[in-house]
Amino acid sequence: MKPPRRLQSLIEEGLIDSVVRQLMSGKEATVYVVRCGDESRCAKIYKEATARSFRQAVDYTENRKVKNTRQARAMAKGTRFGRQAQEAAWQSAEVDALYRLAAAGVRVPRPFNFHDGVLLMELVVDAQGAAAPRLNDVDFTAQDARAHHATLIAEVVRMLCAGVIHGDLSEFNILMAGDGPVIIDLPQAVDAAGNNHAQRMLLRDVANLREFFGKFAPELLGTDYGAEIWSLYQSGVLSTDLVLTGRFERKAARVDLGGVMREIDDARAEDAARRQRRQAAS
Numbered sequence: 001m002k003p004p005r006r007l008q009s010l011i012e013e014g015l016i017d018s019v020v021r022q023l024m025s026g027k028e029a030t031v032y033v034v035r036c037g038d039e040s041r042c043a044k045i046y047k048e049a050t051a052r053s054f055r056q057a058v059d060y061t062e063n064r065k066v067k068n069t070r071q072a073r074a075m076a077k078g079t080r081f082g083r084q085a086q087e088a089a090w091q092s093a094e095v096d097a098l099y100r101l102a103a104a105g106v107r108v109p110r111p112f113n114f115h116d117g118v119l120l121m122e123l124v125v126d127a128q129g130a131a132a133p134r135l136n137d138v139d140f141t142a143q144d145a146r147a148h149h150a151t152l153i154a155e156v157v158r159m160l161c162a163g164v165i166h167g168d169l170s171e172f173n174i175l176m177a178g179d180g181p182v183i184i185d186l187p188q189a190v191d192a193a194g195n196n197h198a199q200r201m202l203l204r205d206v207a208n209l210r211e212f213f214g215k216f217a218p219e220l221l222g223t224d225y226g227a228e229i230w231s232l233y234q235s236g237v238l239s240t241d242l243v244l245t246g247r248f249e250r251k252a253a254r255v256d257l258g259g260v261m262r263e264i265d266d267a268r269a270e271d272a273a274r275r276q277r278r279q280a281a282s
Contacts, residue, residue: 006045007032009116016043016120023131026280028187033123033131041112044119046091046187095119097164097189104162107155107182127178135171135181135212136277145216148181152209153225155183156202158240160233165190165198169205170270171212172277192233199230204266224248 003011003019010016020033023042032043091114098111098121110122124132140148152174159166166173166189173185192198206226214221223246231248232238 004030004032004045006116006118007034007043010034010043010118010120013115015113015115016041019043034120036112036120040123042109042119042121042123044121046117046119091117091119091187093189094185094187097186100162101159101164101183101186104158106158106162107151107180108186109182109184124175124177124182124184126176132175132177132182135174135176138176140213140216142217145213146220149209149213149217149220151180152183153206153229153244154240155181156206156209156225157229157238157242157244159183160192160202160229161238161240163192165192165195165202166205167201170208170274172274200263200266202226202230204270 001019001021007016007019011018016034016036018035020035020040023031023033025031028047030045030047032045034041034043095111095114098108098119101108102110109124111119112122113120126132135148156166156169166183166186168185168188169183173183175182175184190198190201192202195201203226206229210220210223210225225244225246227248227250228244228246229238232242
């Protein structure tokens, strides 16, 4: 196919040889299958993310580092330069997270290069060598659901031990590769130690896994891995070697009404996003 304009510079730089086909297109990016020598890889072209709400952007980018104080001031004022800097920071967050998590042994696509707003990375494939489907397009037996849920809970722990929380983990951004699930889409990844919303995002990520796999293995719906993982993390004892129980005893505490309303807003926004994804996939 004719190379998109945004990929032409990568061809000229010798980073890719040809464009095979478009793999997917969403609000934040369009992904192409490209050839690099004898290998097929993914080229993710970022779009200007106008669909994210201001509150969501603030939650995810809290305490993210920027290159200099001029960028920080411009981003705070919302100037044109500030918006450009904010979008560049949003894109580089995924690149940084992928390199960081790949080094920690987390099941994410291996990144190769980031050039002119295009992320070049591993193409995740299924057992037949075709592009791997998303979890929401796959049906599981109860046994397979339990096994994949356990794998992904272990990956969440491994990510947290590396100081990273996905922030938007669900069946829509996990691929079912031939050798197991692979986590994708990390531009909203947050620093677990530096973001005040980290706990809420971790709990939501784990709850999404529970709800999805619980459709195939209902006993998973009674687990509480998120609270258990966060408690161990806060206590400084979380490690990839720990055996989790999926149970957690909560202590009575005063209700945080503001936090409850935020959770409700998040749930509504997530439900709307899920509906849009299903409509786009149908």
